[in-house]
Amino acid sequence: MVSTEVFKKIPKVDLHCHLDGCVRTPTIIELAKKQKVKLPTTNVEELNKYVRVSPDCRSLTEFLKAFEFFYPLLQNPYAVEKIGYELCEDAASENIKYLEVRFAPFLQTSENFKITDVVKICLDGLRQGSRDFKISVGLILCCYRSIPKEANIITVELAKKYFDSGIVAMDLAGDETRYPTRDFAEPFVLAKKYKIPFTVHAGESSGPESIKEAVKLGASRIGHGVHLIDDSNLMKEIKEKEIPLEICITSNVQTHVVNDFESHPIKKFYDNGIIVTINSDDRSVSGIDLTNEYNVAVNRLGFDISALIKIIHNGINALFTPNKNKASLSKIVETEINALGIGV
Numbered sequence: 231m232v233s234t235e236v237f238k239k240i241p242k243v244d245l246h247c248h249l250d251g252c253v254r255t256p257t258i259i260e261l262a263k264k265q266k267v268k269l270p271t272t273n274v275e276e277l278n279k280y281v282r283v284s285p286d287c288r289s290l291t292e293f294l295k296a297f298e299f300f301y302p303l304l305q306n307p308y309a310v311e312k313i314g315y316e317l318c319e320d321a322a323s324e325n326i327k328y329l330e331v332r333f334a335p336f337l338q339t340s341e342n343f344k345i346t347d348v349v350k351i352c353l354d355g356l357r358q359g360s361r362d363f364k365i366s367v368g369l370i371l372c373c374y375r376s377i378p379k380e381a382n383i384i385t386v387e388l389a390k391k392y393f394d395s396g397i398v399a400m401d402l403a404g405d406e407t408r409y410p411t412r413d414f415a416e417p418f419v420l421a422k423k424y425k426i427p428f429t430v431h432a433g434e435s436s437g438p439e440s441i442k443e444a445v446k447l448g449a450s451r452i453g454h455g456v457h458l459i460d461d462s463n464l465m466k467e468i469k470e471k472e473i474p475l476e477i478c479i480t481s482n483v484q485t486h487v488v489n490d491f492e493s494h495p496i497k498k499f500y501d502n503g504i505i506v507t508i509n510s511d512d513r514s515v516s517g518i519d520l521t522n523e524y525n526v527a528v529n530r531l532g533f534d535i536s537a538l539i540k541i542i543h544n545g546i547n548a549l550f551t552p553n554k555n556k557a558s559l560s561k562i563v564e565t566e567i568n569a570l571g572i573g574v
């Protein structure tokens with residue numbers, strides 16, 4: 231039996247983590263105070279009821295409500311820098327070696343906070359956090375399904391400007407049921423032209439057709455991809471093309487993409503030879519960390535430790551980073567796992 235303490239010490243990589251879903255509750259209180267915004271309570275436990283989904287959350291609507299509550303507090307430079315910095319500390323504290331964090335910079339803008347500055351400030355916070363807490367960090371910029379087309383094009387241009395200076399890839403996020411993936415060819419054709427790799431949230435709330443469209447666009451990874459289970463031919467294609475899935479187990483249960491932990495298809499994907507990775511998604515809103523997700527994988531979904539280690543290496547191989555970085559990270563991870571006495 232592996233203890234939570236050991237799960238915490240296992241070296242990890244997180245490929246799917248939303249900056250705006252990882253804001254600490256005390257930070258929300260501090261940001262509100264600074265901006266003279268009145269909160270219903272300044273007690274952390276009490277405020278958690280507003281900014282975190284309850285452990286038995288069962289709908290996407292309930293899940294998104296938590297974001298609405300604190301989002302206006304994040305649209306300023308101080309907040310963006312601080313939450314980036316603190317996320318590095320939180321991730322490093324559970325031995326995440328490499329964090330790929332993502333956000334849609336357009337959503338953080340305000341009248342006095344332009345999109346270029348949002349990206350610059352966010353990179354500053356992450357860089358500082360990466361240095362202070364000894365964690366490698368790559369930023370993924372998200373195009374967002376419900377924002378104006380021009381804003382997504384600007385997002386790609388910014389990714390190009392800061393590519394290799396902290397930005398490693400792009401993503402498409404937002405409501406895939408109302409804004410289908412096929413409508414976003416333009417920004418991603420541009421991303422391809424600039425040789426910026428990208429992932430796409432697909433097959434989370436929509437069916438396998440959304441994953442098909444993401445593959446057609448040229449996605450090198452799929453965010454969630456849970457509904458791949460509904461299409462065996464597509465499963466074969468994803469396997470053959472070796473496209474990794476960024477799975478976020480608790481998030482999928484909370485948003486009711488799956489009915490419960492036990493019915494999550496990740497184990498079936500794994501057993502079928504599909505490349506799966508395990509990630510956190512929105513640690514604060516979900517009230518979890520990656521340690522919890524590893525624990526769930528082993529104790530509720532039937533993975534053994536050797537499979538978990540394989541999944542960690544899947545994550546390393548799927549990172550948006552050059553192969554030489556992957557090879558050195560792989561070695562570090564192997565050494566630490568052996569030192570924990572759980573290697574195979």
Ligand SMILES: [Zn+2]
Pocket residue numbers: 246248431453511
């Ligand atoms: Zn996500």
